[in-house]
Amino acid sequence: MAAEGKGVVLLGAWPSPYAIKVKIALSEKGVEFEDREEVLSNKSDLLLKMNPVHKLIPVLIHDGRPVCESPIIVEYIDEAWTQGPALLTSDPHERARSRFWADFADKKVFSSIRSVWFGSVEAQEAGKKELAEWMSLLESELGEKAYFGGGSFGHLDLSLVPYYWWFHALKKTLDLGSASELHLPKLEGWLKRCLLRGSVTAALPDQDKLREFIQQIRKKRLPTN
Amino acid sequence: MAAEGKGVVLLGAWPSPYAIKVKIALSEKGVEFEDREEVLSNKSDLLLKMNPVHKLIPVLIHDGRPVCESPIIVEYIDEAWTQGPALLTSDPHERARSRFWADFADKKVFSSIRSVWFGSVEAQEAGKKELAEWMSLLESELGEKAYFGGGSFGHLDLSLVPYYWWFHALKKTLDLGSASELHLPKLEGWLKRCLLRGSVTAALPDQDKLREFIQQIRKKRLPTN
Missing domain, CATH: 1.20.1050.10 (Glutathione S-transferase Yfyf (Class Pi); Chain A, domain 2)
Structure with a gap:
């Protein structure tokens, strides 16, 4: 199961601006990811386990470790995958x-x-x-x-x-x-x-x-x- | 006037956790700054001019340019003053x-x-x-x-x-x-x-x-x- 092992999994919901941001950032960096749609009225055990504090999407799971909160995830993507152009400038x-x-x-x-x-x-x-x-x-x-x-x-x-x-x-x-x-x-x-x-x-x-x-x-x- | 020209000015309020964070970050980096106490019931024209969107403290004014929102200010301090140890790790x-x-x-x-x-x-x-x-x-x-x-x-x-x-x-x-x-x-x-x-x-x-x-x-x- 990718979420528990190697690889990149995104727990999101298609209309969420927060999740959309993360998807664009991953694509811009050329990161392949498994896009898992959450049903927000019936959150998965994986979501509750990976974001126990807020229990919210999006959560990016990278090699089994969660990153939560969309602005933090976007910066994480920029910093963890250094291929391609930087999303944030250096100034x-x-x-x-x-x-x-x-x-x-x-x-x-x-x-x-x-x-x-x-x-x-x-x-x-x-x-x-x-x-x-x-x-x-x-x-x-x-x-x-x-x-x-x-x-x-x-x-x-x-x-x-x-x-x-x-x-x-x-x-x-x-x-x-x-x-x-x-x-x-x-x-x-x-x-x-x-x-x-x-x-x-x-x-x-x-x-x-x-x-x-x-x-x-x-x-x-x-x-x- | 430092706020309009060279130097570092902090618009804050002494009990504010947001302003306290910024003061610690500046001191950790050894940045000298002018600490201007705002009266939140009667905000200064400078505050309204420097943070017209939120109209909130803290605002860090560095060489006349404002930086708003405490988490963003703390990261700005870490990135703009590279002397001393980094506040955030590189991992x-x-x-x-x-x-x-x-x-x-x-x-x-x-x-x-x-x-x-x-x-x-x-x-x-x-x-x-x-x-x-x-x-x-x-x-x-x-x-x-x-x-x-x-x-x-x-x-x-x-x-x-x-x-x-x-x-x-x-x-x-x-x-x-x-x-x-x-x-x-x-x-x-x-x-x-x-x-x-x-x-x-x-x-x-x-x-x-x-x-x-x-x-x-x-x-x-x-x-x-």
């Missing part, structure tokens, strides 16, 4: 900037996504405004660069693209208010460039499938206001 | 382990501290149980090692010691239930070793002052159940 300030915006997406963007997805009426309205603000911030942070780190795809691109993909799916599924009407030409051009990469297209879920998932969970979790 | 798996437990303290331990500090009656009871569980986990993670990374003080020690110091202050201030009665000989020995370091004693607040702060904020924020 300390650029590394801090890249980590900052990746963390911003994990915390702020995903929190707003969850609010518009299945929050209370008030939380939904606040979430729409926040999403508009976050996307404008990212548009301005990208500026004239081809990728968030400059001329080549790297750490911050793979950390942000799952959330931007989710934003697209949400926009086509729900009324996002002012966030729907944003003009984001830089992010759109960047997304197109990202979608030219096999690592990205292999990890991102189909938009229709994602929209169906968004609707399903919304029906189940939306509070009856 | 990828050990780096991931160190980052994992530092993140665990920032999220889980601090969240439980806040619950017992000024949560609802139910949240306080849950927080006490969690704190007992988290401290037992850390006791076992330390095991027979002198420091969390092994034989020398480093990244994980400086990331955990502010929280353990807070746990001490809470234990002497409030009824922590089962968490008060824990026998933690390994963590106690480790704390003694940490307190032999000037970097740690200079950054940790006086226990009496911290207890008074805990009482003050508790009076102000405790919900009337």
Whole structure:
């Protein structure tokens, strides 16, 4: 069993931005891995054993040893497999900037996504405004660069693209208010460039499938206001 | 003005575990810095300008450029000042382990501290149980090692010691239930070793002052159940 012995196993869930990031990082580094889909309503014994503290996906199991929490896994992949281009630059300030915006997406963007997805009426309205603000911030942070780190795809691109993909799916599924009407030409051009990469297209879920998932969970979790 | 020009300025607040971590890291690296105390009820224009996204301390300003979010600042310090011993080891798996437990303290331990500090009656009871569980986990993670990374003080020690110091202050201030009665000989020995370091004693607040702060904020924020 690869998870207990040699090799690389990813415990993930296909819609999870956290898991998508890790998949892109593994592909960028050319690491072959076994992709094990977890059913989050019925977590596997392996997941509970490998991440007993948080009991959450994704978990990367490398030669039997677990690495947990997606930003930590992405940096682990960059450091453990030194083949291919580094995902993070070597410049300390650029590394801090890249980590900052990746963390911003994990915390702020995903929190707003969850609010518009299945929050209370008030939380939904606040979430729409926040999403508009976050996307404008990212548009301005990208500026004239081809990728968030400059001329080549790297750490911050793979950390942000799952959330931007989710934003697209949400926009086509729900009324996002002012966030729907944003003009984001830089992010759109960047997304197109990202979608030219096999690592990205292999990890991102189909938009229709994602929209169906968004609707399903919304029906189940939306509070009856 | 150092914050706008050359030099190192830390925008912090003395009781903040996040700011304490950064102060220890700077001292360990022998970096001289200007320590600017923020009044969190009346944040400075400089703080709002340097951390417009989160508007939170700590912010490290190095030659006029801000670095935000304490785990990111600690890694920045390790990478930007290469003098002295590295705070993080070079082994990828050990780096991931160190980052994992530092993140665990920032999220889980601090969240439980806040619950017992000024949560609802139910949240306080849950927080006490969690704190007992988290401290037992850390006791076992330390095991027979002198420091969390092994034989020398480093990244994980400086990331955990502010929280353990807070746990001490809470234990002497409030009824922590089962968490008060824990026998933690390994963590106690480790704390003694940490307190032999000037970097740690200079950054940790006086226990009496911290207890008074805990009482003050508790009076102000405790919900009337």
